[in-house]
Amino acid sequence: MSSSAPQATSRTGVKVRYGGLRGRIVALLLGGLTVLLVVISLLAARALREALTKEFISKGEAIALSLANAAEGYIVEGRDASTIQGFVDRFRDIAGVGYVFVVDQDNFVLSHTFQPEFPQGLERAHPFQGEVTQERYTDVATLDVAERGAHLDIVVPIQQRRLGEVHVGMKTADIQALVGRAVGSMTAVALVVFIAAAAVSLVLVGRLVKPVRQLTTIAQRIVEQGDLTQEVAVTSSDEIGLLAASFGALVSKLRTIPATLKTAVGQLAEVVHAISAMTEEQGATLSQQAAALQQTGAVAKEIQETSKLAATKAASVSEVAVRAQNIGQAGQRSLDETLAGLDEIQRHVQKVVDRSGELSERTGQVAEITEAVKDLADQSKVLALNAAIEATKAGEHGKGFAVVAREIRALATQSIESTVRVREILGEVEGAIRSSVESSREGRERVRGSVDQVRSGSEKVRQLASAVDESAAAAKQIAAAVAQQNAGVTQIFSALVDLNRMMAESVKALGRTSEASKDLKRVANSVSELVSSFRV
Amino acid sequence: MTRLVLIAAVAAAVGARADDTDGISANEILLGSPAAYRGQAAGLGTEQLVGSLVYFEHINRHGGVHGRKIRVTAYDDDYNPKPSVTATLRLLEKDKVFALFDSVGTPTIVELLPALKRFESAGAFLFGNFTGAQPQREPPYDKIVFNVRASYRQEVATAVDFFVDKLGCTNVCGYWQNDAYGWSGRDGALRRLKARGMQLVKDTTYERGSLFDADYSKQVSALKAASCSCVVMVGAYQGCGGMIRQARESGWYVPMHNVSFVGATQMLKLLKEHEQKTHKVITDNLVNTQVVPNFTDTSYGIVKEYRDLRGRYSSIPLPDSYKECCGPKPETWNVADYSFGQLEGFINAKLFVEILQKVGRDLSREKFKTLAGTYAADLGGFKGKYGLDPASPEKPANQFANQVYVTYVKPGAPEWLTAVDWGQVLSRAGK
Numbered sequence: 010m011s012s013s014a015p016q017a018t019s020r021t022g023v024k025v026r027y028g029g030l031r032g033r034i035v036a037l038l039l040g041g042l043t044v045l046l047v048v049i050s051l052l053a054a055r056a057l058r059e060a061l062t063k064e065f066i067s068k069g070e071a072i073a074l075s076l077a078n079a080a081e082g083y084i085v086e087g088r089d090a091s092t093i094q095g096f097v098d099r100f101r102d103i104a105g106v107g108y109v110f111v112v113d114q115d116n117f118v119l120s121h122t123f124q125p126e127f128p129q130g131l132e133r134a135h136p137f138q139g140e141v142t143q144e145r146y147t148d149v150a151t152l153d154v155a156e157r158g159a160h161l162d163i164v165v166p167i168q169q170r171r172l173g174e175v176h177v178g179m180k181t182a183d184i185q186a187l188v189g190r191a192v193g194s195m196t197a198v199a200l201v202v203f204i205a206a207a208a209v210s211l212v213l214v215g216r217l218v219k220p221v222r223q224l225t226t227i228a229q230r231i232v233e234q235g236d237l238t239q240e241v242a243v244t245s246s247d248e249i250g251l252l253a254a255s256f257g258a259l260v261s262k263l264r265t266i267p268a269t270l271k272t273a274v275g276q277l278a279e280v281v282h283a284i285s286a287m288t289e290e291q292g293a294t295l296s297q298q299a300a301a302l303q304q305t306g307a308v309a310k311e312i313q314e315t316s317k318l319a320a321t322k323a324a325s326v327s328e329v330a331v332r333a334q335n336i337g338q339a340g341q342r343s344l345d346e347t348l349a350g351l352d353e354i355q356r357h358v359q360k361v362v363d364r365s366g367e368l369s370e371r372t373g374q375v376a377e378i379t380e381a382v383k384d385l386a387d388q389s390k391v392l393a394l395n396a397a398i399e400a401t402k403a404g405e406h407g408k409g410f411a412v413v414a415r416e417i418r419a420l421a422t423q424s425i426e427s428t429v430r431v432r433e434i435l436g437e438v439e440g441a442i443r444s445s446v447e448s449s450r451e452g453r454e455r456v457r458g459s460v461d462q463v464r465s466g467s468e469k470v471r472q473l474a475s476a477v478d479e480s481a482a483a484a485k486q487i488a489a490a491v492a493q494q495n496a497g498v499t500q501i502f503s504a505l506v507d508l509n510r511m512m513a514e515s516v517k518a519l520g521r522t523s524e525a526s527k528d529l530k531r532v533a534n535s536v537s538e539l540v541s542s543f544r545v
Numbered sequence: 546m547t548r549l550v551l552i553a554a555v556a557a558a559v560g561a562r563a564d565d566t567d568g569i570s571a572n573e574i575l576l577g578s579p580a581a582y583r584g585q586a587a588g589l590g591t592e593q594l595v596g597s598l599v600y601f602e603h604i605n606r607h608g609g610v611h612g613r614k615i616r617v618t619a620y621d622d623d624y625n626p627k628p629s630v631t632a633t634l635r636l637l638e639k640d641k642v643f644a645l646f647d648s649v650g651t652p653t654i655v656e657l658l659p660a661l662k663r664f665e666s667a668g669a670f671l672f673g674n675f676t677g678a679q680p681q682r683e684p685p686y687d688k689i690v691f692n693v694r695a696s697y698r699q700e701v702a703t704a705v706d707f708f709v710d711k712l713g714c715t716n717v718c719g720y721w722q723n724d725a726y727g728w729s730g731r732d733g734a735l736r737r738l739k740a741r742g743m744q745l746v747k748d749t750t751y752e753r754g755s756l757f758d759a760d761y762s763k764q765v766s767a768l769k770a771a772s773c774s775c776v777v778m779v780g781a782y783q784g785c786g787g788m789i790r791q792a793r794e795s796g797w798y799v800p801m802h803n804v805s806f807v808g809a810t811q812m813l814k815l816l817k818e819h820e821q822k823t824h825k826v827i828t829d830n831l832v833n834t835q836v837v838p839n840f841t842d843t844s845y846g847i848v849k850e851y852r853d854l855r856g857r858y859s860s861i862p863l864p865d866s867y868k869e870c871c872g873p874k875p876e877t878w879n880v881a882d883y884s885f886g887q888l889e890g891f892i893n894a895k896l897f898v899e900i901l902q903k904v905g906r907d908l909s910r911e912k913f914k915t916l917a918g919t920y921a922a923d924l925g926g927f928k929g930k931y932g933l934d935p936a937s938p939e940k941p942a943n944q945f946a947n948q949v950y951v952t953y954v955k956p957g958a959p960e961w962l963t964a965v966d967w968g969q970v971l972s973r974a975g976k
Binding site: 088089090091092093094095098099120121122123124125126127 | 764
């Protein structure tokens, strides 16, 4: 039945043969059922045939025994054959009975059910052989009766065969027919069962397989399109339902993985990036360090040389420092003397400044008087002008007056010119005073500056002295320190060698780290690619 | 007396037990007839019943028997054993008939007898039956059956003697209905042949109920092959008529015999119809033994009386019970005008009424049986006697008559003739 279904091929490349799981389960079920039904039918048919044969024989025996019992009396009494035939007639219509006949001791047929005639020789075909015993009082043989087929001939002797025999023929065809009918109805029932089973199993298995198909479709879409947005609907509560539920849980779990992965990959990329940057930096730093180290080596050597030199020089510095001490003390004394002289100069300069100030005030007062003169001259000039004008008006009478007014006006103008000359001279005096004040002020400042210089010089000399003292002490300490330094530098050297070796190893390790970080980057990239192929 | 009344009252109240006076009321005697009234054997039961009813009608119209009219309840048994028992029990237990009367057939009577035997203590008995079989003539049933007619054994013996002695038949063969009836005839033939030092050369059978038009070629061939020179046949008119038809059509004209039960009138009717259809004579060389005189032979007083009364009461109704089985118009008698069967029923009824009249008004089963046990009479030329007869040792004590009449069909004649000159019988035999 499933062979008619087209062979489906899933996109996963697996061929779904013979109608898929449903077809196979149904085919298996129906195949099993068919085998079961056939086997049961065959077994039942066999059992039935055996049972029926036994039953028929037993039935035939019962009839024959009963007939023999009845016939015995009739034969002994010499009664009419119709009495026996009456009995025979009662049994002829019983199911399975093919014939009944009674023979006498000479095998003459007393009664029979055959028509149109008694089959020739049948009365002698199956005689009861031997003695009748408690156990053996019937005998069965299969006889093929002309035109009637095979019969189970049951013979029962009447009065130990002294009066004859009763034969009852049971139709084996009837057994066959009964078995056939039973098998027929069994087959019919089996067919109905088969069809019902087919229909029911198709529906049930279909219902069973449907979720599996759905799961397959979902799985395929996840595989092909990375579609994790699909929902798994769980309908059944059996193992497949369980599977569907687990699958659903799996899908929703899967849904979280790409997100997590994405974050992780992002972080990883950052980390990788940081690592590679750091590695580069470290590389650079390391090479710098290496260079620096080499330089340090050179420098250290120089230091070694220099510190040796320093040791020699430190001794001479010590001597020079003592000499400088003495010179410093002498300088101090001369400086103190200079300072006292300078203070005297300062006082004199102050006096000059003060006198200059008084002079300046007097000059100011002269300037004011001059100003007042000038104003009078101006007013005189204006009056002279006005008198000239009036004199004009007075004509000849005023001629004399006009000459006076002109003289006055000339006098006023000379007065103004004199005041201007005075003011100029006053200005020059004031300027001279001011420059003199300025000079004395500068002198004062200069003296003050000199005092400060001398004072600071003195201070510096004093400091220098103490510095020289300190230098001397330091020189001694330097000498000791240089010796120590020498030993330290030697240690530094050996440390530097170690450091160099370690540096080389570090560089090598850094190289490996770099490679690893590149790998890591590649991995991160592919994971990132992978993650981006999922839809969540 | 008081006690008797009480007992009678109790018996009436219980009502179930058969009693010596069953079927007897103040003005009626009830008889029961279990027989074939329908189907292909319908003619057998109906013919006999009609013959009896004609006589009872005559008696009833003339005041009955000692003031009691005779009524018959008839149940169909389809000429089959089991319905026969059913009908018998119903008549005895429910209808409580005085006696069973006019049964039909051997396979039916062999089943009916044990049922009847159970009521022997109540005096129940069977009077008159349309069968010549042996069981009802032998113990243990010889005390509860009153046979009127001669037996098949006698009929067949007569036929064998007739074939051998009169027709010179050497190879006597048989053809039987395959049941107790057929075997009764076979038994008779075998006994007679044995007594004569002869053997049954070949016998064949046919299934009860076979029709006239059925195929009997196998039986014909078997007998022909055995070089039979005459055939004794014991069966019914359809099966035997069919056999005769087929034998004759195959060009086989040996003398063939039938017994009274065959229904000679019906058989002849079938054969004649066939002759008319085929324009071929098939009715010659047929012999039929009868146990009553030929119904055409009015030299017998009984025949004359039968024919008179049959004409007079041609439209008397059949019993109500007959309606149960046999059609919407039971009033219509689907029977011949006259027949051997009717005459036999008529004789049964006449003999029964005679004995009843002799018993008197004070009737009981026992009284009837006691009187009948030795009753002798001459019923218009049909003589007989109950009880053993040293002159004819073959006649059982419970059988009235002994006569067997040989009849034949004269070519062209419409009915059976009583043979006087044996030469008349043979038209083509031996030619």
